[in-house]
Amino acid sequence: TRAAQPRRADRSKVYMADLESALHYSLRVEAGRPATLSGAQLAAFKCYVATLAKYFPGRPCVQSYLQTLDGWLRNWTEPELPRSALKEAVKNNQDASPPAVLPTNVTWVGCRGSEPHFRGYPCGLWTVFHLLTVQAAQGGPDKELPLEVLGTMRCYVKHFFGCQECAQHFEAMAAKSMDQVKGRDEAVLWLWSHHNEVNARLAGGDTEDPQFPKLQWPPPDMCPQCHKEERGVHTWDELAVLSFLKTFFSPGNIDLDYAV
Numbered sequence: 624t625r626a627a628q629p630r631r632a633d634r635s636k637v638y639m640a641d642l643e644s645a646l647h648y649s650l651r652v653e654a655g656r657p658a659t660l661s662g663a664q665l666a667a668f669k670c671y672v673a674t675l676a677k678y679f680p681g682r683p684c685v686q687s688y689l690q691t692l693d694g695w696l697r698n699w700t701e702p703e704l705p706r707s708a709l710k711e712a713v714k715n716n717q718d719a720s721p722p723a724v725l726p727t728n729v730t731w732v733g734c735r736g737s738e739p740h741f742r743g744y745p746c747g748l749w750t751v752f753h754l755l756t757v758q759a760a761q762g763g764p765d766k767e768l769p770l771e772v773l774g775t776m777r778c779y780v781k782h783f784f785g786c787q788e789c790a791q792h793f794e795a796m797a798a799k800s801m802d803q804v805k806g807r808d809e810a811v812l813w814l815w816s817h818h819n820e821v822n823a824r825l826a827g828g829d830t831e832d833p834q835f836p837k838l839q840w841p842p843p844d845m846c847p848q849c850h851k852e853e854r855g856v857h858t859w860d861e862l863a864v865l866s867f868l869k870t871f872f873s874p875g876n877i878d879l880d881y882a883v
């Protein structure tokens with residue numbers, strides 16, 4: 624069972640509880656809002672689940688859950704998916720072998736805000752997509768399907784992300800430069816640099832948790848080698864950043880504490 628009051632999270636770790644909470648919220652709450660899914664929205668949902676089934680480094684019960692849901696969606700060939708059918712499909716199946724289970728509670732650990740309205744789901748969703756871009760980069764030839772994960776994220780955010788202003792901002796950034804990404808490593812760096820662009824825009828604003836100020840990430844104390852100075856001007860060492868991201872968002876850096 625999960626501790627009622629998690630100890631202070633270690634910011635050098637990724638927490639499985641955050642990842643699973645974000646998946647639960649996206650698949651069962653956010654995607655369950657429209658009365659029916661069809662057209663581009665249904666395609667975006669299928670694509671999201673297929674990408675998760677392929678790359679999410681989950682516990683066996685969660686991998687089984689994602690594979691089952693992906694298989695079910697592939698068999699759904701009708702143009703409309705009513706909410707009632709989706710609600711059934713996203714349920715757990717304890718009796719399957721292996722059990723297909725994604726926990727149905729929301730527990731934020733690394734993404735826990737100092738107040739309930741801070742952090743949480745948006746933080747979890749960023750974490751999921753960083754992790755997926757890294758898994759895709761570890762998993763296959765660099766030049767093959769470079770936009771597989773970024774394209775999935777773009778569609779998911781556009782069609783489902785509850786914060787519409789966020790979705791518009793993200794779509795504007797994507798429209799500007801996402802198509803120029805030519806490799807899977809570049810995709811990892813695209814998401815990192817655009818997340819930093821968002822951090823810079825939001826720094827000091829009213830959605831910022833005062834206890835978690837928006838930084839250009841990773842800060843020097845987390846990754847000294849990521850930072851350099853050229854003629855007194857700060858720049859990033861992108862090779863060092865890529866290698867940092869690949870270690871930070873790796874299965875070995877996911878803390879399983881608090882995952883039920």
Ligand code: FAD
Pocket residue numbers: 733734741742743745746747748749750753780786788789790792793814815816817818819821822825830831832835836837840841
């Ligand atoms: P987050 O920014 O959510 O980051 C989560 C975790 O990721 C951090 O704790 C850190 O471990 C890691 N991280 C931080 N930066 C990076 C990076 N550059 N690369 C890799 N990992 C990193 N909010 C708004 O108010 N307006 C918006 O327009 C807006 N647009 C958004 C668009 C998207 C697609 C998403 C997913 C969220 C958006 N949000 C927006 C929410 C906002 O970006 C934060 O998620 C939210 O404010 C919570 O911030 P946080 O401090 O938990 O850290």
